[in-house]
Amino acid sequence: MIRIKNVLCPVDFSPISRRALDYSIKLARHYEARLHLLHVIAPVVPSLYVDSTRVEEAIKKQVDREMPKLVESARHSGVDVESIVRSGEIEMEIQVAARARKADIIVVGKHARPAVERWFIGSTTDRLLRRSATPLLVIGEGKRSTPPNIRRIIVTTDFSEGTEDAFAYGLSLGQEAHASLVFLVFLHVMRPTPVAIIPPLLPTVLEPQQSADQVRQELENRVPADAREGCSVETRVEAGEPYREILNVVQQTRADLVVMNIHGKGGLERALLGSTAERVIRGAPCPVIAIPPGKTRRMSA
Template sequence: MRALLYILESHPSQTQQAVMLSIRRILWPTDFSKGADRAFPHAAALASWHEAELHVLHVTEGRSGNAPDADIPIPKSTLSSLLSGDGDPPPHVDLDALTLVQEQREHRSPPEAIVGYVEEQEIDLIVAGTRGRRGLQRLLIGSVAEEVLRTAPCPVLTVRGAADRAPAWAVRNILVPVDFSDASLEALRHAKELALTYGAQITLLHAVEEVIYPSAYGVEPANLPGPQVIERVEGSLAELVQAEVGHEHATVEAKVGYAPSTILDYAEMNEVDLVVIATHGRTGFERMLLGSVAERVLRRAPVPVFTVPSFGKSLLPASDDS
């Protein structure tokens, strides 16, 4: 493990003028479940800190006995109670000052409706829960969450229905899995700006996967990853920090293991508050490698996951968008 001492100690209240991500419109899709409710403080905080519109979308698949007794628009009093779901509301978030856009639509496919709304309204970021209602009205995980993740043309922040380690505004440690692809470098650049937003430190993690061949291949165990490989990988990660991160407190780690398990274990054991990961997205061959890793991490991550697609919209300012 190698620590690079570029440190930024701050808090969202102190960094609002330094926020660099270009976020003008945030979408919070809801099915009125507790899982969806859990995501609202994250959406409201980011909308407030970026002075962005907050769009609220409820998609129904037609009337059903499982449909919740709720409707759009959601009263401000209800949203205010959701904002305090973690105990205390995020600092410097005033619902009355937010530009709220609320809409209800009926569609046979909630994922298609959500992505269609994103494209129609030019949404920059989706913030959604990962534990929704069962049956027709369920939102996320599995069919809806993963389909949105695969096809949305913008980053997606997913928030677990269970309690996270940190409330919406208290992100202090950001984990960025890096496989040295262009997509993972784009995720790292987004993580850098999120670190400015939250006043957080960043850890770059690369999983060195063991490749064990059949004995007929004649490959000796000595060819498996060893300390020298780990040291070289950490050196490459350190170079990335110098080139792409620069001024935050950043740590680099290389671990031997299956990528999804390595990422999840590290997040569980090291007080990670947010995972920022790339997805190669779309369908077919492009979903292999890091894209499928992102979906596996989404299913089991103990903390919110910010996914950055390799296609579509970047939230980076023009000078950083490459």
């Protein structure tokens, strides 16, 4: 069973940040965890047209005014809470705070961005998704149930490294909430390859593709034996573009939460845009938990 003892919630006092805080409060109360509210004051770059000193003073006044309100809101809900204010690069300070507070999960808000802008690096949430060693719970603008009223959870996998982590996390959350669990896996669809003008000298060898029945059997074998204790379980095999199919299933089932693992990629690969996790987070109407490899094994025990 997953143990959540420390919840870290970075706040910037925006409406989406407030939604993340509300979710964090309910999560912390449900698990009787401590809530750590973090605000990071990013450096103000001096310029000819900007008085950096006045800007920093205004920011600090806002922090002094707004942070006590958030702390009081959490305490009023019966949650043990502390506030942290740091200065520095936002993503780095979040990771430092997560390590220092031994955070079991980081809850962040997802700001809606134009389609073109989505393809460019710049979002703190995007950078955390690529680099964080702590599970990341991303809250969007859609309306879905919060703990302990989560009723439908989608757990996705492609049988890559970290599958067991996602399964264990989703199962624990599902059993805690007595929710319906859908374990979702995808068939690898062979894409047509361009025909070369000059035939290759050696024959091309294609790896055999698993059939739907084989994939379904492997999925059933990987679902923990105790998965059906306290919650209903469904296994589904879909074919197609993974992120599109995940979003389709989320819409069909009106899921309250998606749990997925982040592949054990190297630094360069995790720095690239376009992963399934990023696309699901951008398009999902419900919160998404992204779990880095090996995290569940470190948290459980």
